Amino acid sequence: MAKRFYTVLVLPDATARARKFHISRTAITVVSCIVGVAVLAFAFFIHQYVNLNVRLLELARLQRDVKAHDGVVDRLFQLEKELAQLRDLDGRLRLVAGLTAPAGDGAGGQTTGVGGIQTNVAKALDEAIRHDKLSVMERMSQELDQLAREITQRIDSLKELNGHLEERRSALAATPTVWPVQGLVTSGFGYRQSPFTGARELHDGLDISAPHGTPIVATASGVVAYAGPLAGGYGNVVYIDHGHGFFTFYGHNSKNLVATGVKVRRGQIIAQVGNTGMSTGPHVHYSVRHKGVWLNPTKYIVEVKPDSPELAAAIRGPERLPEDSARLKNLDQAIQKGGGAAQAPPGRSRRR
Numbered sequence: 001m002a003k004r005f006y007t008v009l010v011l012p013d014a015t016a017r018a019r020k021f022h023i024s025r026t027a028i029t030v031v032s033c034i035v036g037v038a039v040l041a042f043a044f045f046i047h048q049y050v051n052l053n054v055r056l057l058e059l060a061r062l063q064r065d066v067k068a069h070d071g072v073v074d075r076l077f078q079l080e081k082e083l084a085q086l087r088d089l090d091g092r093l094r095l096v097a098g099l100t101a102p103a104g105d106g107a108g109g110q111t112t113g114v115g116g117i118q119t120n121v122a123k124a125l126d127e128a129i130r131h132d133k134l135s136v137m138e139r140m141s142q143e144l145d146q147l148a149r150e151i152t153q154r155i156d157s158l159k160e161l162n163g164h165l166e167e168r169r170s171a172l173a174a175t176p177t178v179w180p181v182q183g184l185v186t187s188g189f190g191y192r193q194s195p196f197t198g199a200r201e202l203h204d205g206l207d208i209s210a211p212h213g214t215p216i217v218a219t220a221s222g223v224v225a226y227a228g229p230l231a232g233g234y235g236n237v238v239y240i241d242h243g244h245g246f247f248t249f250y251g252h253n254s255k256n257l258v259a260t261g262v263k264v265r266r267g268q269i270i271a272q273v274g275n276t277g278m279s280t281g282p283h284v285h286y287s288v289r290h291k292g293v294w295l296n297p298t299k300y301i302v303e304v305k306p307d308s309p310e311l312a313a314a315i316r317g318p319e320r321l322p323e324d325s326a327r328l329k330n331l332d333q334a335i336q337k338g339g340g341a342a343q344a345p346p347g348r349s350r351r352r
Contacts, residue, residue, distance in 0.1 A: 076143050083150050090157050174242035176219035177302045178266060180250060180286045181273060183210030189296040204294040205249065205287030212254060212282040214273040218264045219248055219286075219301075227256045227270075231333075234285065235276025240264065251285035252277050 006028065008021040094100070187207035191200055222242035230237045234251035238258060241247055254274020264270055275282045288297045 076147070079147055083147065083154065086154055087150075090154060090161065093161055094157075171244050173221045173266065174244040174246045176242070176246065176248050176288050176297065176300050178217070178219050179208070179301060179303075180219050180248075181208050181210050181214055181216050181284050183208040183214065183273070183283070185209075186283065189298065205285050206297050207283050207285055209281065209283040210273045212273060212275070214282075215269040216250055216253065216271040216273060216284055218266060218268050218270050219288075219297075220246065221265045222246070222248075222263075224258050224260050224262045224264060224270070227258055227260050227262075229276075233278030235279065236271070236274065238270050240270075245291040247289040249285070249287040249289065251287075252279045252283060254282070 005022045005024040008023060010019045010021065012019075185206055186209045187203055189203060189206055192203045193200060216238075218240060220240075220242045222240045224238060225241040225247070226237070226239040228237070229235065230251070236251075236253040236256050238250045238253065238256055239247065240250075250271055252273075252275055253271035254276060255272045256270070257272070258264060258270045271284075273282050273284055286297055288295045288300060
């Protein structure tokens with residue numbers, strides 16, 4: 001059987017003699033296979049080269065994302081620790097102030113529905129990326145939203161706490177906690193024997209004896225409701241409205257040093273000891289009124305030293321007395337007329 005082959009004629013130019021080449025079919029098949037494999041190998045190499053470069057670019061991008069991710073995660077974790085400390089401080093301050101936990105806070109001061117120190121942000125983010133459930137930015141957005149809600153809640157809570165503490169501070173400033181004058185208590189609060197009739201009567205304040213002209217100070221901050229002479233035997237008086245239902249009364253003054261409507265602070269000199277009105281000697285009649293009731297001043301004075309039998313009796317005495325309508329009526333009439341500048345003359349017969 002004759003061999004099958006292909007004849008290839010090669011003509012170098014038009015005048016040259018033709019050259020013949022005989023190529024068998026088997027050789028052509030082998031060469032074709034080699035060329036095909038070479039082409040495929042080259043195409044595969046090009047594909048792998050391009051794919052490798054794409055992966056290298058992706059790897060570089062991921063490395064940058066990881067560095068940014070680590071920095072943001074560390075910052076988020078630090079913010080959560082700081083918020084947890086703030087939450088703990090808020091809870092302890094509320095406990096001291098006697099306030100309940102704000103709405104949204106669960107038992108033990110832990111906030112419900114928002115992030116907290118118990119959240120491991122880095123672990124949560126790593127798990128989310130590994131399971132391809134959330135992107136880094138989506139997870140960070142959720143954490144930032146939780147932190148924003150927590151911050152808003154803490155701000156509202158601290159505003160409430162600040163308002164409460166301001167109210168407490170204002171109430172403390174309105175409480176008469178100091179002595180109006182340094183002297184000797186000669187008549188205490190409660191029942192006593194009248195120096196005029198000898199009968200048993202109610203005494204709604206303290207009589208504190210001191211030399212004539214001794215400074216009298218306001219026992220709490222407030223506004224002078226009335227300053228001037230008062231009917232009923234009290235002579236020159238100063239009547240101060242401290243707010244929160246507290247009023248203080250200073251009677252028998254030789255001279256008032258403040259006028260009606262003037263703001264005063266605790267410890268400020270407002271008058272001088274005298275014996276105007278119904279008085280037998282220089283002293284100040286000091287009374288405390290709260291929400292319409294005359295109270296025992298010694299129950300509010302911080303430093304109470306029983307330096308006399310009368311003071312010791314006052315300390316042991318009642319906390320409050322019924323309303324003295326006669327004196328309040330005189331005060332109301334005097335306040336309506338406005339504080340007078342005239343000074344009452346010295347007293348004549350008895351001490352009140």
